[in-house]
Structure formats: C-alpha cells, structure tokens
Amino acid sequence: MTRVLLVNPPSPERLGAPLLGQQYVAAALRARGCDVRVLDCAARHFEHDVDWIVAEVERFAPHMVGVGLFTRWVWHAYRLVDALRGGVPLLVAGGAHATVRAEETLARGFDVAVEGEAEETIAGLVDHVEGRAALAAIPGVVFRDADGRVRRGPAREPVADLDALAFPQLAQDLYDPRWYSPAGTEIIPGGILTSRGCPARCTFCANYVTGRGFRYRSAANVVAELRAYHRGTGARFFPCWDDALTANPRRLLALCEALERDLAFPLGWSAITRATMVTPALLRAMKRAGLVSVNFGVESGDDAILRAIRKGVTTEHVVRALEWARAEGLRTAANFMLGFPQESPPALERTLRFMERIAPLTDSFSTLGVVVPFPGTPLYDDFHAAYGFTDWWLREDHARYEAPPPLDDVDRFSRHYVDDANLELDFFRYSPDMRALIRECLRFKAEHNLRTMGLLKDPVFRAAPPEWFAPPARRTADVA
Numbered sequence: 158m159t160r161v162l163l164v165n166p167p168s169p170e171r172l173g174a175p176l177l178g179q180q181y182v183a184a185a186l187r188a189r190g191c192d193v194r195v196l197d198c199a200a201r202h203f204e205h206d207v208d209w210i211v212a213e214v215e216r217f218a219p220h221m222v223g224v225g226l227f228t229r230w231v232w233h234a235y236r237l238v239d240a241l242r243g244g245v246p247l248l249v250a251g252g253a254h255a256t257v258r259a260e261e262t263l264a265r266g267f268d269v270a271v272e273g274e275a276e277e278t279i280a281g282l283v284d285h286v287e288g289r290a291a292l293a294a295i296p297g298v299v300f301r302d303a304d305g306r307v308r309r310g311p312a313r314e315p316v317a318d319l320d321a322l323a324f325p326q327l328a329q330d331l332y333d334p335r336w337y338s339p340a341g342t343e344i345i346p347g348g349i350l351t352s353r354g355c356p357a358r359c360t361f362c363a364n365y366v367t368g369r370g371f372r373y374r375s376a377a378n379v380v381a382e383l384r385a386y387h388r389g390t391g392a393r394f395f396p397c398w399d400d401a402l403t404a405n406p407r408r409l410l411a412l413c414e415a416l417e418r419d420l421a422f423p424l425g426w427s428a429i430t431r432a433t434m435v436t437p438a439l440l441r442a443m444k445r446a447g448l449v450s451v452n453f454g455v456e457s458g459d460d461a462i463l464r465a466i467r468k469g470v471t472t473e474h475v476v477r478a479l480e481w482a483r484a485e486g487l488r489t490a491a492n493f494m495l496g497f498p499q500e501s502p503p504a505l506e507r508t509l510r511f512m513e514r515i516a517p518l519t520d521s522f523s524t525l526g527v528v529v530p531f532p533g534t535p536l537y538d539d540f541h542a543a544y545g546f547t548d549w550w551l552r553e554d555h556a557r558y559e560a561p562p563p564l565d566d567v568d569r570f571s572r573h574y575v576d577d578a579n580l581e582l583d584f585f586r587y588s589p590d591m592r593a594l595i596r597e598c599l600r601f602k603a604e605h606n607l608r609t610m611g612l613l614k615d616p617v618f619r620a621a622p623p624e625w626f627a628p629p630a631r632r633t634a635d636v637a
Contacts (some may be wrong), residue, residue, distance in 0.1 A: 160193075246286070315372065398448055430454075453479065456493060480518060574603045
C-alpha cells in the first residue's frame, strides 16, 4: 500500500480548523486506497518543531510527501523543505503558490509541483510511485527531467464532475482534535464547498487554482455530504467557502429547496458573496435553508477605486444588498481592503465615510485589510517592478507575524486587533497621509467589531457577544 503524508507547513498565523483543500486531497488518496497521514503544522495548538516533524516523516516512511504552499507564509514552508530534502522519495508542492510559481518550488527543493486542482493529479502521482505512469504523462505536473530541464505534463483541466470527488469528511479522523482544542474534546470545525471557480476578474484576487469557470455540485450530493458529516460528528453549522456561491441563482434556489426539504437536523451556515449577486427573494430562500450570516466583499467605499480594481459593484449596490440582508433577519459582514496603489487620501476618506454610513447595517467588518499583492494577480504583475516588491514572499522580514494575545487579556487584545502588520511592509510606499488614513480605517472597523463583541467600553453601546452560530429553528423534515 502506498504511503502518503500530507503536510500543512508551519506558519506564524495559526489556524483554528483544517484546510478544506487539504481534506479533499486526503480523501481522494484514501479513496484511491493509500495509507494516508496528515500533519497540520499550522494548527493553533500544534506545538512541535521542525526536528519533530522530520522524525515523524522518518517514522512513517512515506513514498510521497505533499506540502501545501500559500504565498503569505511560503518562506516558512521552504525552511521545512530544506530539512526534508533528500529524505523523501518524492516531495510534491501543491496549493495556490505552487500553481503560480511552480518553477520556483523546484528550485527550492521540491521534486514535483502540482498546478491547479490536485485531487486527480495526486492520484496520477500515486500511479507514478507505483510504477504505472511516467511523470511526463500526468496532467498538471511540473518537474525536472534527468538533464535538469523543467518539463510539464499535459494541461490539467478543472475537475468537471465535482460530485465524483470523495467527501472531505472521509479524511476527518486524520486530524488530531488536540491540534485545534487543547482538551481534544471539541468537534473539529468543518466547512463545505458547493461549487468551484469564480467568473469575476478582481485585480487583487488569486483564484487561479479553481479558475474562472463556475462549476457546481448537485443538490443531492451536497445534502449527502452534510448528512454524513452530521451523522459522524453531530455538527450542525457549516461555513460555506464558495468563491461565487450565488453566481447561478437557479441552481442555488434548487440547492436551498433540497437543504430545507431533505435534512432532518436544523442546519446553520454562513456564506460569502458579491453585492450584485443577491436579490431579496434569493436571500429569503437562503435564510429558509438555514443561512445565518452573509459576508459581502465590498473592498472600497470609493466608486472610482471599485472600477480600478474591476470589482464590478458600486457603493449603492453594497448599501442595497446590506439592507436586503438585514430585512431578512440575516447577520451581515463587510470586507474592506485598504491601500490600493490607485488610492489617494481623498479616496480613503470616502471609504471611511462609507464605512460610517453602512455601520448600522453591518454586524462586523473584516479584520485587518491592508492590501497584499499576491503573485499571479494584476495587482502584483502591474506594480511589483515599479514599487520594488518582486518576490517579496522570499524575504524573511516579510514572513513575520505576531499572534493575537488571549481574548481575556482585553487591553492587549484590543490594541492588537486595531493594528495590521501588513501596513509595515509598505508595498506601495504610502505617504504619511495615506498611512494615517489607513490606520483610521483600521481603527474604525476594529472598534465597531469590539463593540459588537462587548470588548469596547462605551457609555451608549453595551452589547453582549452575539450567538453567531445558532441555526434558526425550523420544521424537522421527515427524511432522515
């Protein structure tokens, strides 16, 4: 039996849940019949160092190690690869960074890089390990041949039949609950994807793994996954991580009808979407199907900036969508990004005024938010040479992160919550006026959220922390 180890590498930004993409790959390997092990070294309570990780790799003796790479913290991943190099038969890079910087990963010690979605490609690599397929014949791989030349297999098309993929829940037991909760008694948080791909073309977005083409699962397949997850864990709340959940309203309405009709437990879920992709009727159907909260990608409160970043929405679209969501009794969140290179102090001032305008309609704003230019995006490609941040992710001083203090240390937590260390990276060489306004926007968002959490003393507003994840009560379906 082929042994495969999947590693989410160490990261200073610790995670409270497994990565859904890694779970999909682990489930695909299990369905393929492999002996699979997972190390989530970025988990909030994973306390082991690189030496321990290397020792575990040696003990398991895998035929292949797959490492997921994310640009923001890839410097730390490459340090782990340095320690693993030469001790693993096949070292494979996957994820967003490997997709857009495949040749870089080979130069940093990987044997193979996977471009795009990995579930089918990883099965092809198992065939290669077992002697049944040449690397050059596997779609989606990048590697060096015997002469050291970089070669690619055939192009890998996006997964056409999402219903054919193994449920990520199949890999749930590979994740140690103690990585996410010290007592190890809590249910490991789970999420769901009902579709892949996003047709939008925002200049800052790095959606090159799943691509622009929108694909979706059948309603019956989504219901079956939720049933299986609930049966195995008792979980009733699921964040929905679709990039473009509402892109096809007809299919979403059918999905909502199935969730309402066919699930025998009170489902609660959250969603992310665009302000132009909702209607009152659609939000009403989503609420009936268990939707609790909706996060709108706003990005800016200045219409000229929204046009410059190709967001495809206006500030009036945002106001309208928030009003509709609140009218349906949904909790709302608004995501903002600060410091685009096209932005000026007057534009940021308009964003701050817009935040103030929509604050009564918004339960929470996104934390942090200073723009980071990721490779493969127009935001990076168009500006990295002029501003001097080419390959910034390879610099140690860009790989630092200060973890937030404990929530019960209210003063320190509040001060940390208001700041964003990405501002100090100064990608776009902000003027003193720009830096001051970015900080003011960060302060406004943070204080709004701290009030909502009951952590900001205020003589007028004294809110108790909301029960964010309590699903709405509804009639129990007859179908088990």
